[in-house]
Amino acid sequence: MRIYQRFIQYYKPYQFLFFMDLFCAVIVSFVDLSFPQVLSYLSKHLFNQGREVIYSYLVYIGLILLAMYIIKYFCQYFITTWGHIMGARMESDMRRDLFEHFHKLSFAYYDKNNTGEMMSKLVGDLFDISELAHHGPENLFISILKILGSFTLLMLINVPMSLILLVITLLMVTFSVYKNLRMKSVFRDNRVKIAKVNSRLQDSLSGIRVVKSFANEDFEREKFGLSNDEFLLSKNESYHMMGGYHAWNSFFEGLLYTLIIVLGGIFIADGSIGLGDLAVYVLYVNVFISPISVLINFTEQFQKGFAGFRRFTDIMETEPDIVDKKTAAPLVSVKGDIAYNNVSFRYHDEYPVLDDVSLKIKAGRNIALVGPSGGGKTTLCSLLPRFYDVTAGSVTIDGKDIRNVTLKSLRNAIGIVQQDVYLFDGTVRDNIAYGKANATEEEIMEAAKNANIHDFILSLDTGYDTYVGERGVRLSGGQKQRIAIARVFLKNPPILILDEATSALDNESERFIQQSLEKLAENRTTIVIAHRLSTIKNSDEIIVITEGGIRERGTHKQLLENNGLYADYYNMQFEGLE
Template sequence: MHQSQLHEQPPKQSIRTMFRDLLQRVKRSRLFIVLAIFAVFIVAMIEFFIPQAIQYTIDVIIPQQLVDQLIWVFVLVILAALMLIGFQFLGSFLMAIVGQRALYDLRNELYDHLQNLDVAFFDRNRTGDLMSRLTNDVNMLQQLLSSGLLTLLSDLFIFLAISIYMFYVNWQLALLILLTFPILFFVTRFFARRIRSAFRNVQASLAEINNHLQDSFSGIRLVKSFAMENFESERFQERNKTNQEANLKAAKNFSLFGPIVSFINYFGLAIVVAFGAWQTIGGEMTIGMIATFLIYLRLLQNPIRRVSRLMNTIQQAAAAYDRIQSVLSERPQIVSKLDAKTLNVTKGDITFDHVTFSYNDDKQALKQVTFNIAGGKTTALVGKSGSGKTTITNLLTRFYSPDHGTISIDGTPIDHVTLESLRSQISVVSQDIYLVNGTIRENIAYGTPEIDDLAVKKAAAIAKADEFIEELTEGYDTSVGERGIKLSGGQKQRISIARAILKNPQIILLDEATSALDTESEKSIQAGLDDLLRNRTALIIAHRLSTIQNANHIVVLDNGQVVEEGNHEQLLAQKGHYEKLHSLQHEALATI
């Protein structure tokens, strides 16, 4: 039923699959690609021309002492070099545009896909790892698109042009030279597999570093309050060491690959010098042709040298592509059905019918839970920690789906309506408050961005948040900081309540909504909450039983099961779980 965690070593995709996918992603940049290819073609032709000028100088100008032509050779080579710079810039910049466009689209696609995955997916996967896939991994693909593919095209043109010319001039020497290339091909393939595997480990270890940074920085107050700075530094050093070792393993393979390629290249150079000199002695070649062949050999070998660097980029990109695809291949289990209808809340009656649910296969959080929440009334859930209260709110909002049983609103199962319409009818105020890094106004209006300032201030007044907001220098334009760090727990909770009020929902879920408030502050906003809850369906979770004594109905949970139901007086009369919890709280208050 539940999806597994993202693999640390995601399934390998073939290089061909990666390139096919990337080519699909750059289709909208066809014009830029065509212009870049044209620029690369011109560069290849210029690089082919320059050795011809050198051969002409050696074989014609020097023997015939044509001094007056030297200036033209000089001018032509300089002009060719300037054109080379211009077209190299043009091709490189155009491919950078192509790469950035693809990067923009891919990152948006990946972010949108993550936004649509289930809450359970984020429970199982660490934030730092997901951030790494959106940033580092996508950047690796962008590097391949921007420079790698252009290098590949340029080398292909040069290789074809020079090979054809060399076969035309001296097919025996050309054949001997090109016989070294199959060796290079197999050496490259051998190291490609090893380097790709190494870079997959590099990417995974980098994700672990991001995870650690995310955890330690977001929990810096916890770290300092327990004086755990040295402990966290040691943990970071361990992860950094793992990353260093992974990089060194990749560098070892890459460093060995380069010299082997160089040896093969020098072997080709020896063939040209020895065989070319032998043919020149026999009158079949000229000194200028040998010089040209040597230059062309270097031009042919440059792509092979660049392949070592390009292979580095390709294998890093392939490892990154694997990790990105492992996210894109995830599918949300909780989606709107094709025939789902829009939820239209009339009475607001909610029914849990034999609902069973487990977060994992080890233990059931809810066991055959059945109860009703009357529309327009307030129902409270009470019970010890871990009894299943918050799980019920998570199921009602369809953050998770029951393993068995149904949840209905006004007789309609919630899995038969669209997720958007369901969640738009529900406001949640939980004990785990999240504020975005923006202003107080932006946080209150979150979910209703088009709302006017008057409505924002009215909601703040109901939540009794206006009292402290107006005392701030910048008022509603005050920045709350990351996760609302600049506000106290009580202030954050009031902002959260104001946000729920502004949404004006039909159903309200209050999960320990006033837990961060002292008794006086809680009483001061209770009147506003009572006004908000009037004629709405409300489900309240509270540990302090004094806050829910006036609820229309109270459901008592224990170990994931409903054990008692009734109002405050009825439950006290039953002398059961509720009465025991009530007595314990009164005894605790009496000792204060």
């Protein structure tokens, strides 16, 4: 019921369309039910009259029937057109809600879930749901009206034959319900398997350059083939079940017609039903069986849509673990004083990454974090914008616990430049402007100049309108990095995090970008994660972090004089030790 109630909520904005759809369905059902009645009436009261009488009424009868079918045409048009539009709008609303909910979920959710599977839920599942949203109520409503109406009229023609018809119909319904329950799990499995196919596809195409560089196309084909074959087996199972389902129901329909012929012959022989009444009875049996067939075919659509909506609901009911408190206030007039107070953190109930770490950074200072991989440097920085929440302790900015301020204001106050730069599909201008949505052309160009990339952009064929390609594939690593820096210049945050921003670049690119980063860091509280120690010599303080916590801290000169872990790292890089 919880899932049904959530599903019904999406009809609320479209109540007029929904009820008009049902109203038109009533008209269509009425027209379909009235034709056999018109034929029965004419057979008994008009067609047994003389030629002149028949001719005199046929024109009026033809006009009335024509008017009925013109009305049915407009109603059917509304049902097919606006009914589908209603379903498409509901699908759009669900897609919007799901997309927005994806953006509310923290990094912890994305650590455990695959992008391809999420795309499958956003696209494939919702299409089946929209078809269910349109055809579900309409098919049910029309079918129930036709079944009840036609059965009532069948009872008026011949009670015994109609009761036998009812028994066969109840057997069909019982069989359908039984098969339905079995098909539910199969269609749910279909959804899981196609999500895995999408996941494998997305993973392989995203890493296509790695695949080709290792000449691993055959390996990727094999991996994709396994997922594809699993989906095929799941589909085969569902089609076997559907085949038996539809074949048995077709058999039941044939049994109904067989009984009508046999029983009709018996009742004609004993005079309890006339030949004309039997003809009308057969017409009503067609009206009676047609909606049953629609409902039987609808079960496949229902199971697909319901399985998709259940997966949709599972995501929508996943509560974001990092949200604003009700009492959260915006972070304003940020100076940039940062404090980590007895901070501990672990990922997904695993071993602790940080354990009782305390650290204070004064506003405007440049702090560098160095140490072995896995020591917790990136994790420490990820806690500041609340990409993750601390397991214990607290993080404050200007003395305010970051859990007591709004996420939007907190993240607006922090600029991040990472080693792995992500550029969006679009132009150079679009990617720089991502740092400030309403930026002017002058502001974008000024940010590019500060990042030492303006002249390069102007050298491109279409300048700032140059298309960068998916993930910026048409640009070099240094060029992408400088665009990312320009993006942060445009954002102009009081706090800056540089996460190994130059470690993947050549020496020349590093020199240009280091100049840009130094300019970017001026008058900002800056935290630098670096493996290239040459880039952090001038930091106000260098902190060495290992799995055991903070091991050393001081200036570059002080740490070299201490001849400790930092000195070892430095000597390994600059004295050629192997």
